[in-house]
Amino acid sequence: MREVYLDNAATTPMYPEAVEDMQDILKDVFGNPSSTHSFGRKAKSHLENARKEIGEILNCSSSEICFTSGGTEADNTAIKCAVNHLGVKNIITSKLEHKAVLDTAKLMEEMGLAKVFWIENDKEGKLDYEQLNYLAQTHDNCLISIMHANNEIGTLNDLEIISRIGRESKSFVHSDTVQTVGHFPINLETLSLDFIAAAAHKFHGPKGVGFLYCNKNNKIKGLITGGGQESRRRAGTENVAGIVGMVTALRNSVKNMEANAKQIRKMKDYLKVKLCSEVPDVQFFGDTSNNSLYTVLNIALPNRFDAAILPFQLDMNGICISSGSACNSGANKGSHVINALNVLPNHKPIRVSMSEFNSLEDLDYFIAVLKSLDLN
Numbered sequence: 001m002r003e004v005y006l007d008n009a010a011t012t013p014m015y016p017e018a019v020e021d022m023q024d025i026l027k028d029v030f031g032n033p034s035s036t037h038s039f040g041r042k043a044k045s046h047l048e049n050a051r052k053e054i055g056e057i058l059n060c061s062s063s064e065i066c067f068t069s070g071g072t073e074a075d076n077t078a079i080k081c082a083v084n085h086l087g088v089k090n091i092i093t094s095k096l097e098h099k100a101v102l103d104t105a106k107l108m109e110e111m112g113l114a115k116v117f118w119i120e121n122d123k124e125g126k127l128d129y130e131q132l133n134y135l136a137q138t139h140d141n142c143l144i145s146i147m148h149a150n151n152e153i154g155t156l157n158d159l160e161i162i163s164r165i166g167r168e169s170k171s172f173v174h175s176d177t178v179q180t181v182g183h184f185p186i187n188l189e190t191l192s193l194d195f196i197a198a199a200a201h202k203f204h205g206p207k208g209v210g211f212l213y214c215n216k217n218n219k220i221k222g223l224i225t226g227g228g229q230e231s232r233r234r235a236g237t238e239n240v241a242g243i244v245g246m247v248t249a250l251r252n253s254v255k256n257m258e259a260n261a262k263q264i265r266k267m268k269d270y271l272k273v274k275l276c277s278e279v280p281d282v283q284f285f286g287d288t289s290n291n292s293l294y295t296v297l298n299i300a301l302p303n304r305f306d307a308a309i310l311p312f313q314l315d316m317n318g319i320c321i322s323s324g325s326a327c328n329s330g331a332n333k334g335s336h337v338i339n340a341l342n343v344l345p346n347h348k349p350i351r352v353s354m355s356e357f358n359s360l361e362d363l364d365y366f367i368a369v370l371k372s373l374d375l376n
């Protein structure tokens with residue numbers, strides 16, 4: 001049976017070069033990067049070269065890159081440390097954030113440490129920047145936490161506008177850029193952000209490793225305490241092989257960014273047009289325009305499809321997709337993102353997320369199987 005992987009927003013297959021570089025480290029470089037002897041120094045040099053290269057790619061100082069176990073930890077560190085160490089009392093965010101941000105902000109409020117303000121969104125998931133500006137201008141000690149691209153519906157937020165609002169209102173700004181690092185150019189010199197979060201497994205690197213960009217003006221003491229690693233911002237021996245695999249993956253993604261974006265955007269458009277012509281009453285959740293996250297298309301299927309078992313039926317035919325965020329699978333309340341859009345009550349979401357390893361033939365196969373499951 002044909003196998004078609006269309007769940008790249010959950011995680012991506014690794015680049016072979018990243019696997020090879022990791023294998024070399026795992027075989028030959030086992031020193032602890034905090035040890036001062038030659039084995040330790042060798043590991044440390046790999047770590048620091050990776051940090052330097054990430055700094056160059058994002059146009060920031062290498063010292064502003066703090067390695068973490070992935071996107072969730074980076075988001076948690078930014079929000080909790082902003083509250084615990086930078087005096088943040090108000091968090092301005094949206095209901096469309098990933099749970100790593102949403103639940104962390106809610107927890108800060110439940111613990112009485114900060115108040116959370118929610119920005120309104122429209123039916124495509126676009127945010128009300130005027131309200132954001134108003135809230136930031138009328139409250140002191142704010143952290144604005146807004147993701148760059150939504151992982152379920154592909155709607156993009158404008159980091160330039162958000163960072164300008166942050167600067168003018170003297171708020172801290174955090175952006176969960178987990179779906180866009182390696183996929184969109186991000187220039188931290190021009191953006192004036194305080195924190196961004198990244199996860200290697202979203203750009204063809206390994207799972208369980210990522211980083212937090214933390215602007216050098218922000219003296220945080222970390223979320224995980226213990227040893228003095230990562231300039232005391234994150235205790236614990238670093239995952240050297242994972243970090244090396246991450247930087248190889250990031251280098252590859254950035255090198256081929258334009259060509260990949262063009263190819264994947266073409267696939268997204270193709271899928272959208274073909275679905276519209278072949279599946280009656282199909283619609284879409286989120287922004288599907290040219291100015292959206294090109295890797296994600298959230299298809300709103302009419303109720304004659306059995307949404308509860310559709311991912312399973314597709315899986316039986318070798319097609320891997322998900323109905324929403326992988327972190328929510330198993331929860332049956334539906335997606336908090338789709339619920340917050342408040343549209344198309346008679347349609348249910350399935351998220352197709354693509355990478356450069358997909359082809360138009362994959363999409364043709366997906367549509368053919370989908371049509372065979374249509375009870376029309």
Ligand SMILES: Cc1ncc(COP(=O)(O)O)c(C=O)c1O
Pocket residue numbers: 009010069070071072073075098100147149150151176178179198199200208210325326327
């Ligand atoms: C937007 C977004 N933020 C955060 C995360 C969490 O990243 P990680 O799986 O590396 O913890 C994800 C992963 O699904 C994501 O898509």
